[in-house]
Amino acid sequence: MSTSSSSADAALDFASFPDRHGHFGAYGGSFVAETLAVPLAELTAAYDRLRVDPDFLAEFERDLRFYVGRPSPIYHAQRLSQEIGGAQILLKREDLNHTGAHKINNTIGQALVARSMGKRRIIAETGAGQHGVATATVCARFGLDCVVYMGATDIERQKINVYRMKLLGAQVVPVTSGSQTLKDALNEAMRDWVTNVADTFYIIGTVAGPSPYPRMVRDFNAVVGREARAQMLEHYGRLPDVITACVGGGSNAIGLFHAFLNDAQVRIVGAEAAGEGIASGHHAASLAAGRPGVLHGNRTYVLCDDNGQITETHSISAGLDYPGVGPEHAFLKDAGRASYVGVTDEEALGAFHRLARTEGILAALESSHAVAQAIKLAQELPKDRLVLCNLSGRGDKDVHTIAAREGITL
Amino acid sequence: MSRIEDRFTELVAHGRTGLIPFITAGDPLPQAMVPLMHALVAAGADLIELGVPFSDPMADGPVIQHSSERAVARGVGLPQILEWVKAFRQRDARTPIVLMSYMNPLEIRGVAAFAEMAVAAGVDGVLLVDCPIEEWAEVAPMREQGVQQILLAAPTTTPQRMVKICSAAAGFLYYVSFAGITGADRVSLDAVRAGVAQARQQAKVPVAVGFGIRDAAMAQAIGEFADAVVIGSALVEHLAGETDEAGVCAAAHAFLAPIRIALDARRK
Ligand SMILES: Cc1ncc(COP(=O)(O)O)c(C=O)c1O
Numbered sequence: 173m174s175t176s177s178s179s180a181d182a183a184l185d186f187a188s189f190p191d192r193h194g195h196f197g198a199y200g201g202s203f204v205a206e207t208l209a210v211p212l213a214e215l216t217a218a219y220d221r222l223r224v225d226p227d228f229l230a231e232f233e234r235d236l237r238f239y240v241g242r243p244s245p246i247y248h249a250q251r252l253s254q255e256i257g258g259a260q261i262l263l264k265r266e267d268l269n270h271t272g273a274h275k276i277n278n279t280i281g282q283a284l285v286a287r288s289m290g291k292r293r294i295i296a297e298t299g300a301g302q303h304g305v306a307t308a309t310v311c312a313r314f315g316l317d318c319v320v321y322m323g324a325t326d327i328e329r330q331k332i333n334v335y336r337m338k339l340l341g342a343q344v345v346p347v348t349s350g351s352q353t354l355k356d357a358l359n360e361a362m363r364d365w366v367t368n369v370a371d372t373f374y375i376i377g378t379v380a381g382p383s384p385y386p387r388m389v390r391d392f393n394a395v396v397g398r399e400a401r402a403q404m405l406e407h408y409g410r411l412p413d414v415i416t417a418c419v420g421g422g423s424n425a426i427g428l429f430h431a432f433l434n435d436a437q438v439r440i441v442g443a444e445a446a447g448e449g450i451a452s453g454h455h456a457a458s459l460a461a462g463r464p465g466v467l468h469g470n471r472t473y474v475l476c477d478d479n480g481q482i483t484e485t486h487s488i489s490a491g492l493d494y495p496g497v498g499p500e501h502a503f504l505k506d507a508g509r510a511s512y513v514g515v516t517d518e519e520a521l522g523a524f525h526r527l528a529r530t531e532g533i534l535a536a537l538e539s540s541h542a543v544a545q546a547i548k549l550a551q552e553l554p555k556d557r558l559v560l561c562n563l564s565g566r567g568d569k570d571v572h573t574i575a576a577r578e579g580i581t582l
Numbered sequence: 583m584s585r586i587e588d589r590f591t592e593l594v595a596h597g598r599t600g601l602i603p604f605i606t607a608g609d610p611l612p613q614a615m616v617p618l619m620h621a622l623v624a625a626g627a628d629l630i631e632l633g634v635p636f637s638d639p640m641a642d643g644p645v646i647q648h649s650s651e652r653a654v655a656r657g658v659g660l661p662q663i664l665e666w667v668k669a670f671r672q673r674d675a676r677t678p679i680v681l682m683s684y685m686n687p688l689e690i691r692g693v694a695a696f697a698e699m700a701v702a703a704g705v706d707g708v709l710l711v712d713c714p715i716e717e718w719a720e721v722a723p724m725r726e727q728g729v730q731q732i733l734l735a736a737p738t739t740t741p742q743r744m745v746k747i748c749s750a751a752a753g754f755l756y757y758v759s760f761a762g763i764t765g766a767d768r769v770s771l772d773a774v775r776a777g778v779a780q781a782r783q784q785a786k787v788p789v790a791v792g793f794g795i796r797d798a799a800m801a802q803a804i805g806e807f808a809d810a811v812v813i814g815s816a817l818v819e820h821l822a823g824e825t826d827e828a829g830v831c832a833a834a835h836a837f838l839a840p841i842r843i844a845l846d847a848r849r850k
Contacts, residue, residue: 210743366763482686
């Protein structure tokens with residue numbers, strides 16, 4: 173294991189990670205079957221060529237602007253801030269993107285990489301269906317075949333997104349192994365990839381998986397933080413005091429955080445799903461309650477038992493219901509650069525309603541965890557402080573879940 | 583010399599192809615594991631691959647996935663598996679045992695702590711499904727304790743990479759017969775023959791072939807050019823329905839003995 177500084181170190185260049193083998197300090201790497209080692213090396217080579225290719229970057233930026241609708245604004249949630257009576261809450265509006273979440277930043281980037289590598293068949297895993305929809309969308313946009321793996325349990329919970337993917341021309345394959353949720357969908361996508369590796373490109377939906385995925389997915393989502401940092405300086409004349417985002421695999425969070433990692437005065441807080449409370453054991457808070465292990469191709473914090481078996485997770489939001497987390501977050505936690513805290517189902521629901529009533533915004537349940545955390549942070553700070561919260565997605569997809577939870581039949 | 587090396591030396595001396603059955607530790611019956619291992623040896627196994635069950639077996643097909651799920655559901659983990667190995671060793675000091683595992687069950691114990699327990703129990707080698715040569719340094723403590731790390735090569739392995747793998751290989755090299763998951767019906771004899779020939783140019787250790795070998799005929803055909811054949815999913819599937827010790831052992835014998843006979847019919 174390579175080692176890293178164990179405390180926040182002003183001299184450490186956080187933006188310089190990972191190393192060329194995909195290690196973020198002790199985390200990350202490439203723990204995969206031998207069959208995938210060479211395909212991953214090919215992907216790394218292709219991505220390293222493209223990430224500095226002006227034509228590739230121009231096409232990526234063009235699609236972000238004209239297809240996704242970027243830049244997304246920063247919105248000052250004034251009534252919410254007033255009601256809380258503390259710091260000002262600012263929302264980075266990723267919910268206004270095409271398909272309604274940050275996920276499309278990454279799927280456009282990876283679809284362009286796939287096209288450039290000559291791969292015409294795309295596979296993806298999905299939990300809530302948001303990444304599946306974002307993948308099906310770009311496959312339609314670029315004329316690529318699309319197969320999405322989804323746990324049978326999730327298919328039942330997220331019927332509308334399943335239908336959306338089908339409307340977009342994707343094939344949705346139910347996964348019946350293991351707990352039949354996101355982690356099993358990822359396993360099944362990996363099995364497809366190892367079998368069809370010659371013509372297939374695997375678009376992973378978060379900053380997990382083997383190297384180079386955590387870096388590549390981060391880079392495609394880092395547009396969020398780059399924009400936000402410039403917008404803060406332009407509209408507020410300064411950087412925020414605290415930034416926060418929800419953490420499932422961690423792609424929207426690292427997307428926001430990355431541009432601020434070397435701004436030592438900006439506090440960084442990630443909100444994990446504490447489900448019914450960490451003490452209840454029914455949660456998905458890998459960083460707050462897990463331990464270092466290896467899952468899905470990288471070393472990171474995982475939720476598992478003493479035999480190393482990955483444990484089942486719980487969150488009201490399917491997109492945070494994952495027993496691992498991107499290795500860069502594990503690194504930032506150990507380095508003391510970011511802190512990660514749990515937000516319960518109840519707290520997220522409370523924040524969902526509060527934002528809806530004070531600002532007229534229905535946030536995704538995932539993003540509602542970040543809003544809940546932003547509210548907590550704002551309560552502790554004076555009025556002249558700025559808390560920037562990533563509103564990673566819109567809540568239309570969750571209306572049924574919320575109604576059911578509150579005993580309402582639609 | 584390790585038990586694995588001794589065994590392959592013997593095989594070469596007798597012109598025989600090695601037979602390596604794979605079973606999932608704790609399936610189909612935890613209480614029958616030790617008798618099952620002896621039954622495999624009695625039916626002609628030269629080396630036993632013992633799968634450490636894992637909740638997320640990314641490289642495995644449905645048969646081993648389900649077998650692994652059953653074992654996990656019974657709470658089978660490394661301490662118990664090593665107890666079985668220790669018990670097996672009381673009556674069999676010569677048959678090498680290789681654990682086949684994903685990283686996480688080892689990581690959680692700590693690689694060095696695991697290795698110490700494994701050596702004490704009589705484990706000879708460990709094959710880590712998700713630890714390619716890039717991450718080789720991560721498990722150095724295991725090799726330092728004397729556990730041989732069995733490395734894999736696959737059809738996607740490039741010649742330069744093969745050089746690297748072969749220079750690090752210990753015990754034997756495990757050649758994966760196709761790009762895919764365990765148990766799939768994708769073996770192409772010509773492709774495997776070519777792959778093994780390529781591996782042999784670099785390998786200083788014997789070459790075993792596994793993935794998708796289902797029966798005596800296929801084992802015999804691959805035995806023409808490989809030093810050993812590994813049979814996993816087909817055996818695990820054959821044992822799956824058994825509900826008592828006698829049944830498990832009889833099923834293991836019925837499955838493996840004909841394969842042994844087929845391999846021995848063509849001595850080299
Ligand atoms: C709106 C939204 N936010 C957040 C997430 C969680 O993923 P990540 O942690 O990778 O941002 C998801 C996943 O489905 C999502 O749909």
